[in-house]
Amino acid sequence: xxxxxSLITLGAKNxxxxxxxxxxxxxxxxxxxxxxxxxxxxGQALGIYPLDKLAExxxxxxxxMGHGAATLGYNVTERAQVAEVLAAAxxxxxxxxxxxxDVFWGGHTGYFADPEGHVWEVSWxxxxxxxxxxxxxxxxxx
Numbered sequence: 001x002x003x004x005x006s007l008i009t010l011g012a013k014n015x016x017x018x019x020x021x022x023x024x025x026x027x028x029x030x031x032x033x034x035x036x037x038x039x040x041x042x043g044q045a046l047g048i049y050p051l052d053k054l055a056e057x058x059x060x061x062x063x064x065m066g067h068g069a070a071t072l073g074y075n076v077t078e079r080a081q082v083a084e085v086l087a088a089a090x091x092x093x094x095x096x097x098x099x100x101x102d103v104f105w106g107g108h109t110g111y112f113a114d115p116e117g118h119v120w121e122v123s124w125x126x127x128x129x130x131x132x133x134x135x136x137x138x139x140x141x142x
Contacts, residue, residue, distance in 0.1 A: 006044050008072065009036075011051035011065060012116045019048050021115050024092035042134050071111070071119045075136050078124060079108045085122045086110045094120075 012018040019029065019037040030045075032038040037048040055065045076082055083100040089112040090096050097111040097119065109123040129140040 004044075007047055008044065009047040009049050009054065010114075010116065010118050011054040012048050013051050014116070015048050015050045018114065018116050021093050022046070022048070025088060071121045073121050073123060073136075075128065075130060076122065076124050077130050077134075082108050082110050082122050082124050086112055089114075089120070089122075 010018065015035075015037060022039060023029070027039045027046075030038050030040050032047075035050065035053065039046045051065060052062060055062050058065075074085060076085060086094075086096055086100055093115050094112040097113055098109070100108060100110040100122070103109050106127065107123055107125045109121055111119060111121050113119050125140075127140060128136065128138055130136055131141040135141070
């Protein structure tokens, strides 16, 4: 099995409202089948799908779907961009969970939750610089 994630799907109680949040963040939707909203990312895609339909697809009950303990990471090229992204997220309707601040390992991070509670980490990592197209690799692109 190759090491990759092709599509991240967020289950949403109100898929259109959640998609509108990402629209306000400046992301562009791509054509997709009815019932799912898709945003192409760098090397993968983010899908937004009604939570009840996602539960049905997986064979789980709505109660079993719950919220997984996971974060979505968004890395930036400059330290100051962490606060800028957090401000844009808050303006679009996110809740700031942790403001931009230095962290023990030498980076600068902050966290927000989108309107459905999906948690995002915004991070500047001086040890993992982004590639020329914004792509991320753990030890960076030298």
